[in-house]
Amino acid sequence: SQQGEEDPQALSIQEGENATMNCSYKTSINNLQWYRQNSGRGLVHLILIRSNEREKHSGRLRVTLDTSKKSSSLLITASRAADTASYFCATAPNAGNNRKLIWGLGTSLAVNP
Amino acid sequence: NAGVTQTPKFRVLKTGQSMTLLCAQDMNHEYMYWYRQDPGMGLRLIHYSVGEGTTAKGEVPDGYNVSRLKKQNFLLGLESAAPSQTSVYFCASSDTGTTVEAFFGQGTRLTVV
Numbered sequence: 001s002q003q004g005e006e007d008p009q010a011l012s013i014q015e016g017e018n019a020t021m022n023c024s025y026k027t028s029i030n031n032l033q034w035y036r037q038n039s040g041r042g043l044v045h046l047i048l049i050r051s052n053e054r055e056k057h058s059g060r061l062r063v064t065l066d067t068s069k070k071s072s073s074l075l076i077t078a079s080r081a082a083d084t085a086s087y088f089c090a091t092a093p094n095a096g097n098n099r100k101l102i103w104g105l106g107t108s109l110a111v112n113p
Numbered sequence: 114n115a116g117v118t119q120t121p122k123f124r125v126l127k128t129g130q131s132m133t134l135l136c137a138q139d140m141n142h143e144y145m146y147w148y149r150q151d152p153g154m155g156l157r158l159i160h161y162s163v164g165e166g167t168t169a170k171g172e173v174p175d176g177y178n179v180s181r182l183k184k185q186n187f188l189l190g191l192e193s194a195a196p197s198q199t200s201v202y203f204c205a206s207s208d209t210g211t212t213v214e215a216f217f218g219q220g221t222r223l224t225v226v
Contacts, residue, residue, distance in 0.1 A: 042217035092211035099210050105155040
């Protein structure tokens with residue numbers, strides 16, 4: 001079953017604009033991870049944020065985590081055409097089974113030149 | 114450093130045929146996963162392994178079998194392919210399960226006719 005839900009399902013912006021994607025989840029987590037998937041390719045890990053962290057940065061990426069609202073956001077600043085991809089969040093359950101990530105359905109981002 | 118390698122990349126099967134997908138990782142990871150990705154359904158876990166000689170069922174294991182005889186390899190078998198198994202299959206590995214990032218292969222696009 002899918003725990004993560006990304007919002008929006010699809011996003012189209014112009015190059016140079018910022019893109020924000022959101023992920024909501026239902027149960028207590030150890031961490032939340034964001035991945036990118038270019039068309040026809042495998043997923044690539046972007047950022048992992050742990051439950052005791054509120055914000056992480058990596059280059060033009062900024063991830064926030066609000067455990068009280070069970071939600072996370074991924075911000076891509078100054079977007080480029082090369083950022084066109086699908087973005088997935090995945091949550092690692094906190095208790096019991098820590099062997100399986102739970103995946104959302106993804107946000108499809110189109111960055112227009 | 115090759116990371117996670119899947120073979121083959123493409124395959125067309127007739128209904129009822131069998132085949133094996135091979136996943137190899139060179140990072141000495143303990144955990145390995147097989148997912149399938151279908152339009153609008155995100156990633157669904159088929160089977161996974163937490164170490165050499167171990168396997169466990171995921172969300173959608175029916176019609177598939179797996180083996181992990183060597184730590185670096187995780188095989189996914191389809192004994193009698195069905196059109197419903199037409200999908201893109203991804204293998205992934207991680208060092209210590211869900212507490213760290215996962216690394217994905219490039220995918221195998223399988224069509225069952």
